[in-house]
Amino acid sequence: MVQESPTFSPLYRQIKALIMQALESGEWRPGEAIPSEMDLAARFNVSQGTVRKAIDEMAAENLLVRKQGKGTFVASHNDPRSFFRFLRLVPNDGILVSPESVPLECWRAKAGQEASRILRIEPGAPIIIVRRLLKFKGRPVVVDEIYLPGETFQGLSLETLQEHQGSLYGLFETRFGVRMIRADEHVRAVAADRRTAELLQVAEGSPLLSVERVTYTYGDKPVEWRRGLYSTAEHYYLNELS
Amino acid sequence: MVQESPTFSPLYRQIKALIMQALESGEWRPGEAIPSEMDLAARFNVSQGTVRKAIDEMAAENLLVRKQGKGTFVASHNDPRSFFRFLRLVPNDGILVSPESVPLECWRAKAGQEASRILRIEPGAPIIIVRRLLKFKGRPVVVDEIYLPGETFQGLSLETLQEHQGSLYGLFETRFGVRMIRADEHVRAVAADRRTAELLQVAEGSPLLSVERVTYTYGDKPVEWRRGLYSTAEHYYLNELS
DNA sequence: GAGTGGTCTAGACCACTGC
DNA sequence: CAGTGGTCTAGACCACTCG
Numbered sequence: 018m019v020q021e022s023p024t025f026s027p028l029y030r031q032i033k034a035l036i037m038q039a040l041e042s043g044e045w046r047p048g049e050a051i052p053s054e055m056d057l058a059a060r061f062n063v064s065q066g067t068v069r070k071a072i073d074e075m076a077a078e079n080l081l082v083r084k085q086g087k088g089t090f091v092a093s094h095n096d097p098r099s100f101f102r103f104l105r106l107v108p109n110d111g112i113l114v115s116p117e118s119v120p121l122e123c124w125r126a127k128a129g130q131e132a133s134r135i136l137r138i139e140p141g142a143p144i145i146i147v148r149r150l151l152k153f154k155g156r157p158v159v160v161d162e163i164y165l166p167g168e169t170f171q172g173l174s175l176e177t178l179q180e181h182q183g184s185l186y187g188l189f190e191t192r193f194g195v196r197m198i199r200a201d202e203h204v205r206a207v208a209a210d211r212r213t214a215e216l217l218q219v220a221e222g223s224p225l226l227s228v229e230r231v232t233y234t235y236g237d238k239p240v241e242w243r244r245g246l247y248s249t250a251e252h253y254y255l256n257e258l259s
Numbered sequence: 260m261v262q263e264s265p266t267f268s269p270l271y272r273q274i275k276a277l278i279m280q281a282l283e284s285g286e287w288r289p290g291e292a293i294p295s296e297m298d299l300a301a302r303f304n305v306s307q308g309t310v311r312k313a314i315d316e317m318a319a320e321n322l323l324v325r326k327q328g329k330g331t332f333v334a335s336h337n338d339p340r341s342f343f344r345f346l347r348l349v350p351n352d353g354i355l356v357s358p359e360s361v362p363l364e365c366w367r368a369k370a371g372q373e374a375s376r377i378l379r380i381e382p383g384a385p386i387i388i389v390r391r392l393l394k395f396k397g398r399p400v401v402v403d404e405i406y407l408p409g410e411t412f413q414g415l416s417l418e419t420l421q422e423h424q425g426s427l428y429g430l431f432e433t434r435f436g437v438r439m440i441r442a443d444e445h446v447r448a449v450a451a452d453r454r455t456a457e458l459l460q461v462a463e464g465s466p467l468l469s470v471e472r473v474t475y476t477y478g479d480k481p482v483e484w485r486r487g488l489y490s491t492a493e494h495y496y497l498n499e500l501s
Numbered sequence: 502g503a504g505t506g507g508t509c510t511a512g513a514c515c516a517c518t519g520c
Numbered sequence: 521c522a523g524t525g526g527t528c529t530a531g532a533c534c535a536c537t538c539g
């Protein structure tokens with residue numbers, strides 16, 4: 018037989034793509050329930066099992082959350098269960114506490130070479146830069162410098178950041194309709210510069226974790242570039258390998 | 260109706276446990292094929308679909324590897340595809356190269372408080388300590404100090420380590436029958452001590468990544484505790500968040 | 502009790518591998 | 521061509537949630 022399908026894609030993946038598309042278009046908002054498996058099966062003219070397999074994959078990727086007896090929901094960074102999804106910092110004693118976010122600065126700039134390459138925008142395109150402190154139990158532990166494409170985050174200001182309760186990605190979701198899906202982190206050890214040392218109340222030159230993160234939304238589109246400097250005297254960066 | 264099953268466990272999980280048990284008992288060795296889904300279904304008196312779901316989970320946990328048309332195989336650290344499974348260090352230029360492992364020392368000792376707690380062995384029980392260097396393109400990048408329970412790794416010597424080609428976990432698998440399944444890593448930034456600085460050819464006091472890893476075999480049994488010091492001038496520690 | 506996701510089955514057919 | 525994993529279906533029943 019002739020191989021007719023060099024790009025063969027099983028039905029459930031096509032269904033997945035359709036659901037993805039609906040998600041991306043905002044047909045269902047974060048936190049809301051999507052239609053039942055039976056309804057989706059009817060809509061796409063496939064069996065429940067095929068829809069199920071599509072949803073299985075999306076649940077595994079943290080795009081959807083299943084709740085037996087209730088329905089399937091669009092994952093949201095405003096859901097308490099997602100708060101620690103992207104923050105891998107754990108206190109030495111192992112007892113997790115929610116950090117307090119202290120916005121320091123927020124200003125406009127034009128994208129330089131690096132920012133334009135990473136965020137895939139034109140050099141010189143508007144960007145927004147945010148600096149903030151993360152405190153655990155009142156103690157400063159992380160300094161973040163966050164680069165955002167200005168077009169996507171129009172109107173973001175220090176006031177917006179200060180008013181908001183909850184996680185930054187929760188704000189991005191509700192205020193700007195941007196859903197953070199996945200991220201890559203590059204971790205290095207660096208020496209604290211003077212300014213950072215003061216903010217984190219450590220000695221100048223003391224070793225800090227440098228965590229560079231690029232965060233992506235649907236379609237692997239980068240929408241955030243940030244560099245965090247972590248003081249790892251009282252905390253560690255946890256990674257589970259399997 | 261009365262809730263008869265507070266500890267309800269679906270059939271496919273029971274099957275998974277049985278397959279796990281067979282794996283653990285060594286019924287099939289790393290790299291070997293396990294019986295076909297149909298055979299297992301017959302053996303356990305369930306449908307193929309149920310076996311499939313059990314295997315699906317185990318494949319997702321990297322315990323088994325499926326190969327369409329060929330069969331399902333026991334995952335092995337001697338498989339080239341698994342070489343980088345636990346090493347998250349990437350060169351700045353992004354081009355992966357296999358590191359060269361240089362064993363430096365290997366000696367016997369008795370477990371102190373920390374080692375006994377982490378490896379869950381009696382204080383004073385025999386342990387083996389290995390020090391080694393990891394080189395990329397001839398340059399030293401990582402110093403590892405590895406603590407192993409003596410009982411499990413009887414006969415391990417510097418010569419064994421030097422003779423062996425391939426990954427350390429591959430050696431553990433073939434020589435000692437120990438399969439590394441998952442690991443937790445605690446990452447911090449520290450200053451290079453004099454001895455480490457010399458080995459890594461960096462200045463004393465310069466910042467290094469400290470990567471503490473506890474590695475587990477079947478049944479979440481810890482079988483390795485190691486501390487690595489990584490020079491992150493030419494490499495970074497990569498973590499993918501989702 | 503109605504509606505949701507979760508499990509289990511049986512059978513058909515497809516895609517890939519190797520003899 | 522036989523044997524393997526991979527897909528898809530249809531239907532039955534279970535576990536959970538909520539009104």
